[in-house]
Amino acid sequence: MKIRLDKYLTEMSVGSRSEVKKAIIKGLTEVNGETVKKPEQKIDPALDQVCFQGRRITYAAMEYYMLNKPAGVISASEDRHETTVVDLITEKKRKDLFPVGRLDKDTEGLLLITNDGELAHRLLSPKKHVDKVYYAKIAGKVTEEDKKVFAEGVDIGEDKLTLPAKLHILKSGEESEITLTIREGKFHQVKRMFHAVGKEVVYLKRLRMGSLVLDENLKTGEYRALTDEERRTLTGENE
Known part of the structure; x- marks a missing residue:
């Protein structure tokens, strides 16, 4: 599915929509090696190569991270006054990540951070009875x-x-x-x-x-991307 170039860059946290538009118009973006100055140009994330100021920007429609949550951090996407679990994911590409479920501020351990709303619903739905x-x-x-x-x-x-x-x-x-x-x-x-x-x-x-087990090698406050197998098992791709 094709999407607008400015949407692509905005979703990959290059900048706000207005900042990205201005940068594209200034000629700071290349698609398949050619400078593009139209923010509305449609591109295929699976096929086209996008560079911003000489840096390759790869597209991720979905991201999945396992976090070993430390105490003192709140289970939220953003907060004006406190550090959130999403703040700890410093290598994230997307701006729309959120924690699946909540752990109390003083509780530690496994927390899934993603932007996959369908998966979150499946894991949290009372009808599913996920362990x-x-x-x-x-x-x-x-x-x-x-x-x-x-x-x-x-x-x-x-x-x-x-x-x-x-x-x-x-x-x-x-x-x-x-x-x-x-x-x-x-x-x-x-x-x-x-x-x-x-x-x-x-x-x-x-x-x-559910099927996701906290990696014992992750120290408190550390995170990593899910493995392909973990992701497939969670999302039901193995079924």
Whole structure:
């Protein structure tokens, strides 16, 4: 599908639409080795080679990044006062990236950053029941009884109990360690579930969302593009 040259450059974060138009008119853009001065010229992103001020600008219709979110960063696309998860993706080409779902400001771990709205809907839709796996440290002794309560559904003050969740106890004591698999994404859900059984989450990290597993080589705050296999599995191309 062909698109306008100014739209192509704007989507690839070269500048604002007005800035790009002025630059094209000044003759700062080449398409297939020839200078183009018409912002409205149509090009094929799959076939045409575009250079801006001598720099090759490759087109990406979709981008997919895995971020190991650090605490203190908000799950948003932009914010006037705080650092967002999208701000951390410094090598992004597109301006329309967003986080798929939210992690609380103090929560760490796996977060998918993309501009694929269809994929985001599929992962977040309550009807899809996509598994989300968390590791947590809990103030208080997590017990087998807690496992039973979580497996049956927890009353967190809403009309319905939470969906059944799988609680695995790694360590039980004054500070317990657990992994928890849930199939929803309610506001502060993990914290509210433990609060309902008289305990407090003191550290929370997401490890997995659907088929996507946090890369253990990614340090907190680091990110990487998804591999082709990760992307195909997430988007259903392997089905």
